[in-house]
Amino acid sequence: MLRAASRVPDHGKRTPFRFLRIEGDARLSLGERIAARSRARDPDASDSVIEKDRLRFMFAPTIVTVIARLGPDEKIPEQERLLTTGCVCFALLQAAQALGFGAQWLTGWVAYDPQIRTLLGIGDDEVVAGFIHIGTAQCEAPERERPDPVALLTDWTPE
Amino acid sequence: MLRAASRVPDHGKRTPFRFLRIEGDARLSLGERIAARSRARDPDASDSVIEKDRLRFMFAPTIVTVIARLGPDEKIPEQERLLTTGCVCFALLQAAQALGFGAQWLTGWVAYDPQIRTLLGIGDDEVVAGFIHIGTAQCEAPERERPDPVALLTDWTPE
Numbered sequence: 001m002l003r004a005a006s007r008v009p010d011h012g013k014r015t016p017f018r019f020l021r022i023e024g025d026a027r028l029s030l031g032e033r034i035a036a037r038s039r040a041r042d043p044d045a046s047d048s049v050i051e052k053d054r055l056r057f058m059f060a061p062t063i064v065t066v067i068a069r070l071g072p073d074e075k076i077p078e079q080e081r082l083l084t085t086g087c088v089c090f091a092l093l094q095a096a097q098a099l100g101f102g103a104q105w106l107t108g109w110v111a112y113d114p115q116i117r118t119l120l121g122i123g124d125d126e127v128v129a130g131f132i133h134i135g136t137a138q139c140e141a142p143e144r145e146r147p148d149p150v151a152l153l154t155d156w157t158p159e
Numbered sequence: 160m161l162r163a164a165s166r167v168p169d170h171g172k173r174t175p176f177r178f179l180r181i182e183g184d185a186r187l188s189l190g191e192r193i194a195a196r197s198r199a200r201d202p203d204a205s206d207s208v209i210e211k212d213r214l215r216f217m218f219a220p221t222i223v224t225v226i227a228r229l230g231p232d233e234k235i236p237e238q239e240r241l242l243t244t245g246c247v248c249f250a251l252l253q254a255a256q257a258l259g260f261g262a263q264w265l266t267g268w269v270a271y272d273p274q275i276r277t278l279l280g281i282g283d284d285e286v287v288a289g290f291i292h293i294g295t296a297q298c299e300a301p302e303r304e305r306p307d308p309v310a311l312l313t314d315w316t317p318e
Binding site: 002003005006007008009011013015017018019020021022023026029030033065077079080082083084085086087089090091093105107112120121127129130144145146147149150152153154155156157158 | 188
């Protein structure tokens with residue numbers, strides 16, 4: 001699954017990404033720390049908010065954190081390396097679904113919080129592109145509204 | 160093809176992208192302007208460099224410019240909207256290839272140059288995620304080295 005996900009457009013072959021797996025008991029350990037951090041961020045948070053944060057990684061057996069590595073690069077713009085990493089997330093969703101799993105790309109405040117980043121070992125020049133939750137789907141994902149591509153299309157013409 | 164490409168992960172259903180098609184005679188018109196801009200950027204550029212820029216959009220009959228729209232948003236981080244747009248590029252490549260076309264995601268200095276951006280009508284809060292060149296493949300794309308996913312994977316453990 002990770003092999004398929006690693007097969008992405010990658011200008012300059014930088015491999016500007018890595019995977020951090022969260023699985024088994026580590027999921028609840030992480031959730032407890034996230035809940036504590038959530039409480040510290042907002043002492044007035046309701047119990048249900050804290051509980052939601054505690055159980056954040058309990059809905060699927062495996063979560064693959066896809067991390068962009070964006071250190072200095074003389075040739076390839078950071079934007080392109082970030083987009084490569086986003087493609088990894090997308091390809092991982094597709095690979096999981098092709099194998100019959102359910103999969104969901106989630107972020108939320110935990111992807112950006114400095115303390116959670118430290119807890120996950122995210123470096124200063126790294127960003128969390130997404131948490132890809134992978135498991136057995138409990139129901140069919142409802143179809144969502146999709147954009148009308150015709151409305152998004154224009155043609156370039158010389159003025 | 161654009162319908163398939165528009166079917167991407169999109170946090171908050173922002174549709175943070177649009178398509179600008181460059182096709183037919185517009186390709187060389189654009190190339191002439193790019194060549195002039197290339198000469199202005201570097202008066203010492205060799206003729207072959209200028210010629211390469213002039214013919215930049217002549218290798219495929221259709222080029223779809225995928226543009227991220229990154230205006231202010233209270234809820235969805237810019238990073239996530241940019242990644243959605245990158246997924247559009249990737250999905251467009253996949254859709255084109257699934258239909259038997261060859262397709263390539265290119266950027267280069269023209270994606271970032273202020274004057275070319277203006278020429279293409281790219282807004283201040285927009286960025287070019289990629290030019291997707293679509294046509295009939297003249298040869299099989301050579302396989303490239305791919306990363307070893309095992310080397311990219313670690314497990315999170317509570318310290």
